[in-house]
Amino acid sequence: MTKDVLRKAWPWALAIWMVAVIWGAFFYAPSARGFKGESARIVFFHVPQAWVAVLAFCVNLWASLRYLRNRNPLDDARAAAAARLGLVFCLLATVSGSLFAGIMWNSFWNWDPREVSIVILLLVYAAYFALREAVHDEERRGVLAGAYAVLAFVTMPFLVFVIPRVYWSLHPDTIINTRGVIGMEAGMLQVLLASLVGFTGLFFWLYSLEVRLAGIRLSRQRRREE
Amino acid sequence: MIRGNWRGRMRRSNYPAEMLAVLAKELRVELRSRVALNAVGLFALAILIAVSYQIGPYTISPAERPFLLSALLWIILFFAASSGLPRVFVKEEDSQTAKTLRLASRPMAVFGGKLLFNLLLLVVMKALIVPLFCLLMGFEIAGVAGLMLLMATGAFSLAAATTLVAAIISRSSGSSTLFVVLTVPLVLPLLVVLIQGTRAAATTPPLTAVLPSLLPALSLGMATLLASAFLFPVVWHD
Numbered sequence: 179m180t181k182d183v184l185r186k187a188w189p190w191a192l193a194i195w196m197v198a199v200i201w202g203a204f205f206y207a208p209s210a211r212g213f214k215g216e217s218a219r220i221v222f223f224h225v226p227q228a229w230v231a232v233l234a235f236c237v238n239l240w241a242s243l244r245y246l247r248n249r250n251p252l253d254d255a256r257a258a259a260a261a262r263l264g265l266v267f268c269l270l271a272t273v274s275g276s277l278f279a280g281i282m283w284n285s286f287w288n289w290d291p292r293e294v295s296i297v298i299l300l301l302v303y304a305a306y307f308a309l310r311e312a313v314h315d316e317e318r319r320g321v322l323a324g325a326y327a328v329l330a331f332v333t334m335p336f337l338v339f340v341i342p343r344v345y346w347s348l349h350p351d352t353i354i355n356t357r358g359v360i361g362m363e364a365g366m367l368q369v370l371l372a373s374l375v376g377f378t379g380l381f382f383w384l385y386s387l388e389v390r391l392a393g394i395r396l397s398r399q400r401r402r403e404e
Numbered sequence: 405m406i407r408g409n410w411r412g413r414m415r416r417s418n419y420p421a422e423m424l425a426v427l428a429k430e431l432r433v434e435l436r437s438r439v440a441l442n443a444v445g446l447f448a449l450a451i452l453i454a455v456s457y458q459i460g461p462y463t464i465s466p467a468e469r470p471f472l473l474s475a476l477l478w479i480i481l482f483f484a485a486s487s488g489l490p491r492v493f494v495k496e497e498d499s500q501t502a503k504t505l506r507l508a509s510r511p512m513a514v515f516g517g518k519l520l521f522n523l524l525l526l527v528v529m530k531a532l533i534v535p536l537f538c539l540l541m542g543f544e545i546a547g548v549a550g551l552m553l554l555m556a557t558g559a560f561s562l563a564a565a566t567t568l569v570a571a572i573i574s575r576s577s578g579s580s581t582l583f584v585v586l587t588v589p590l591v592l593p594l595l596v597v598l599i600q601g602t603r604a605a606a607t608t609p610p611l612t613a614v615l616p617s618l619l620p621a622l623s624l625g626m627a628t629l630l631a632s633a634f635l636f637p638v639v640w641h642d
Contacts, residue, residue, distance in 0.1 A: 246635075246638050294592075294596070295593075298589050298592050298593065299589075301588065301589035301592070302589040302590070304585075304589075305585050305586045305588075305589050308582065308585050308586070309572070309576065309582065309586060312573075312576045312577040312579070312582055313575075313576045313577070317642070318575060318576075318642055321638060321639065321642040322572050322575055322576055322639065322642070324638075325568070325572060325635045325638055325639050326569070326572055326586060328631060328634075328635055329565075329568055329569070329590065329628065329631050329632065329635060330589065330590060332627045332628055332630075332631040333565075333589075333590055333593055333624065333627075333628065336593045336620065336624055337593055
């Protein structure tokens with residue numbers, strides 16, 4: 179009963195939260211210094227999108243490892259759902275970053291290390307689905323895609339943490355920079371954190387819908403086979 | 405009697421011996437047909453001729469040469485390698501010998517043997533292509549020792565990252581296009597680091613110039629090797 183109420187209330191609470199984040203991003207957060215016009219406000223959407231893309235990759239790893247251990251088809255569906263959402267958020271992060279680059283540096287693409295790393299992450303997700311499409315047997319598909327996901331995850335720390343920090347970048351400093359100082363005003367930080375929570379909630383809501391759908395599909399398939 | 409001897413040998417055999425046996429088998433098969441060697445060598449040679457005919461040593465200004473030629477060299481090496489590296493597992497499925505190999509050797513020995521074979525293939529390819537590239541493109545290298553060290557590390561890291569992918573595609577469609585699609589995102593960070601290192605070796609003589617590229621390349625190779633070794637038994641016996 180409580181679970182049902184929570185399930186119904188969750189999307190509404192999320193919608194109200196996201197509306198508040200959008201309002202906060204445009205009307206509550208102060209303007210950032212050193213940026214053209216109001217371009218810095220894109221950070222409230224771009225950073226959470228990039229964060230969710232990485233989070234989805236971690237969920238994909240977790241589900242892939244579970245599948246490789248117990249061969250439960252629902253875990254493979256979980257891995258695929260996380261990768262699918264990760265691909266969408268990765269694409270959104272790339273587009274929003276490119277829009278910011280277009281305004282700030284008069285060029286939508288600059289081959290900046292962070293731009294390169296997000297494109298490689300995008301390629302990893304695309305390759306993961308290319309592999310899934312190439313295998314017809316369901317169990318084998320789960321095993322091979324799971325193994326590839328784990329191998330790809332090993333290279334992720336190099337993409338996300340090493341390359342952008344080793345090579346010179348046009349990209350603005352990270353929120354917590356190398357000196358360990360938070361270089362953001364309190365109002366902006368509050369909105370950014372709220373946006374991070376909102377986008378994470380949005381990801382888990384969409385993810386739970388996908389997994390529930392996959393569960394229904396699997397149980398129907400099982401019933402048909404019986 | 406034969407069965408008894410075989411069991412005795414299996415009991416005595418250890419991982420390095422089994423690994424070397426798989427490598428010896430790979431070398432024997434390769435020397436008999438020379439498919440991988442021909443594919444890699446001819447592919448690399450064809451691209452090299454096309455590139456040197458179109459660009460040549462004089463169309464690029466000396467200041468830009470290290471930047472452009474380092475990238476070109478690794479693009480040629482990677483795409484030439486990708487025409488031969490997946491064969492190590494694909495040929496087992498094509499000739500239907502994979503099941504026999506599964507019975508004869510333990511997964512780790514198969515992985516080790518195949519990895520060593522791919523490593524040897526890369527070393528041979530680089531030994532042929534890199535000097536030829538430098539000669540045809542007028543690519544002068546200030547730090548030869550640094551470049552050699554970088555090439556060895558690159559061969560190890562590339563073999564470590566691609567051997568498991570070769571096993572994966574052999575269990576799926578077996579197409580070399582899929583091998584490139586799956587490998588490119590995995591090795592792109594490695595290629596970026598290796599291109600930077602080659603540029604440093606071309607312009608700076610001391611060995612220390614390549615160290616900032618050597619360490620990430622080596623650590624990436626080690627990380628993918630460990631992950632591949634952990635995952636290979638699952639892929640091989642799915």
